[in-house]
Amino acid sequence: MSERIREKLSILADAAKYDVSCASSGSNRKNNNGGVGDTGNGICHSYTEDGRCVSLLKILLTNFCIYDCKFCVSRKSNDVKRAAFTVEEVVSLTMNFYRRNYIEGLFLSSGIFKNADYTMERMLGIVKKLRLEEKFNGYIHLKTIPGASEALVTEAGLYADRMSINLEMPTEQGLQMVAPEKSHREVEKELNVVRNKSIEYNSERKLIKSVPKFVPAGQSTQMVIGATSENDKEILLTADRFYKDFSLKRVYYSGYIPINNDDKSLLPLIGTPPPVIRENRLYQTDWLMRFYGFSVHELVNDEHPDLDLDVDPKLSWALRNAHLFPVDINCADYKLILRVPGIGVRSAQKIVAARQFGKLHIYQIKKMGIAYNRAQHFIRCADSPFSLKNKNAAEIKQTILQEGQSKWVPKAPAQLSLF
Amino acid sequence: MISYIFDGSFYGLLTCIFESYERKHKQVKLCMEETFAAEMFGDAITVYTNKEKALRVWKGLNEKTDATHRQDFYTGWYADDIRAWQLMFDYALYIFDNVAGIDKNYGNDLVLGLSRIAKKVSRERHRMKAFIRFQKGANRLYHAVVNPDYNVLPLVAEHFQRRYADQPWVLYDERRHYGLYYDLKQVQEVIFEDAEANAIAVPEDVVLDDCESLYATLWKDYFNNTNVKERKNMKLHIQHVPKRYWRYLTEKQ
DSSP: OHHHHHHHHHHHHHHHTTOOOOOOBSOOOOOOSSOBOOOBSOOOOEEOTTSOEEOEEEEESBOOOSOOOTTOTTOTTSOOOOOBOOHHHHHHHHHHHHHTTSOSEEEEEOOOOSOHHHHHHHHHHHHHIIIIISOBOSEEEEEOOTTOOHHHHHHHHTTOSEEEOOOBSSSHHHHHHHOTTOOHHHHHHHHHHHHHHHHHHHHHHHHOTTOOOOSTTOEEEEEEESSSOOOHHHHHHHHHHHHHHHOOSEEEEEEOOOOOOOGGGOSOOTTOOOOHHHHHHHHHHHHHHHHSOOOHHHHSOSSOOSOOSSSOHHHHHHHHTGGGOOEETTTSOHHHHTTSTTOOHHHHHHHHHHGGGSOOOHHHHHHTTOOHHHHTTTEEOTTOOOOSSOOOHHHHHHHHHHHSOOTTSOOOOSOOOOO | OEEEEEOSOHHHHHHHHHHHHHTTOOSEEEEETTTOOOOSSSOEEEOOOOHHHHHHHHHHHHHHSOHHHHHHHHHHHTTOOHHHHHHHHHHHHHHHHSOTTGGGOTTSHHHHHHHHHHHHHHHHHHHHHHHOOOEEBTTSOEEEEEOOSSOOHHHHHHHHHHHTTTSOEEEEETTTTEEEEEOSSOEEEEOOOHHHHHHHHSGGGOOBOTTHHHHHHHHHHHHHHSSOGGGOOHHHHHHHSOGGGGGGOGGGO
């Protein structure tokens, strides 16, 4: 008995790990019914050896699938072991892991068996059992199955904290190439169902307090990076559009990990390293768009369709717009300080709060936790030395690259042989 | 410079602040009862904790600082360290001697210092929420042993009480020899007799629930299978889960 469940868990956790969403924050479900669990800020309970956080029990209900998407490890034509959990198994794993403080909740996805509605119904069954029978108030992230009916998706939204459905590839053409059975239109349709219901429930709740929660932590989506040939501009424009049109909470970028040795698939072959730096730069840009007031066109455009890999996108933007700098820390607008490379949201807030009490000097700025090595080229403090010669962008970039050791570049051998 | 000897309690610290105004001492060195070594120069007085005086100071701080910094001050006390308390003492004097709102003057070392201390303690508190691993005993009691850098158990009590409202649990701080016990009604601080403490602190002595080892194994299986080998990055892994916590993590056994 225990051997079988161990095997199932291995297979179905392994198949689910390519979904990178790990958030357990943003919901407001509280333990009001004397049950178990609550949600709030989100907690990463552990980190795997690849450095990614583990906050939810991320599993597939089954890896049987009727589709044959080339990038997916569970595709019909792939020769892998198949397994399926029973409802009881998922429920007892979730409850027992949660009670031991291993996890924040459940992330449930599934291969599509029989048809979309049949699959969605099984997933909904699990979520309902957790909420209604086990009085589980922890976080539940439920994947929307493409093509599932509006009625099922709406009902699922009453029990899940977050729902998501993946775009898979950044453009429709890319998706057509690797997964002709899927389309962005279908994804948009499902996102719309949840978004509209969400608006409906929220406006009703303003009048009647007892209206139930509906997907309180919002929706997210995911794009695979580096499988097809889209450039960063195409990726980010898609992300930007989905943030705006569907009020998504997050867009995730997943560097493609080759699972295929069939060169007819047109995808990178096994052994190609995942594009981790590119993925990192995309996330940085995503943050700049959401929290730093940058518009997507400032960061990528026809002149710069791809992000710099050697410097972060904020620094890259600043170097391209050298005429806006240096910024005077003691009088510049908050929005402009936020745009200085090396200064984050918290430091910018501290600077603006502190300067009311007197001019800020270099030693004070340094202590506030900004990356002064980068920022120094773009700011002026009360005691910044006045320099007649302005460094040009290329010089600044060179200085910064020489000062810092990128964590991505392998370090030089520690000691050279004397002889 | 004069030394104040106090008992290391939160109210004790606030009483010291009160006394320094009463006695017009601006330069004060705080000392703990046990560790006080008579100073070669200067005087020392013993400050006896007084709740009334303490609450007056607390009220004053509330009037002059905003909610965030009030919380920082309270959290900071759990750093459980005389240097932190000294900074908090100096910070309080700085707040009282200046106009309201000065608690946002991050250009000042004391103001910045307090938010740093609070951040450190708060980070450890958050880690405890994440890294505590309960084991279920045969008596249905969920128990966990912890060893936090700062004395943060009281700061996570409410979190675990809300979360695990329907299961009795006990947390034991190995370093500070006390624990929290939730009996389905309330959380109490408990001091263990050595034998009792051993009973949960020494794994061999505990009678576990029949299913305990199965779920621990399943969790380890899950942990290993959700890892993407192609992206191995041990530096990042250790940065997120520092090695000193591994001893207490089921998945790292």
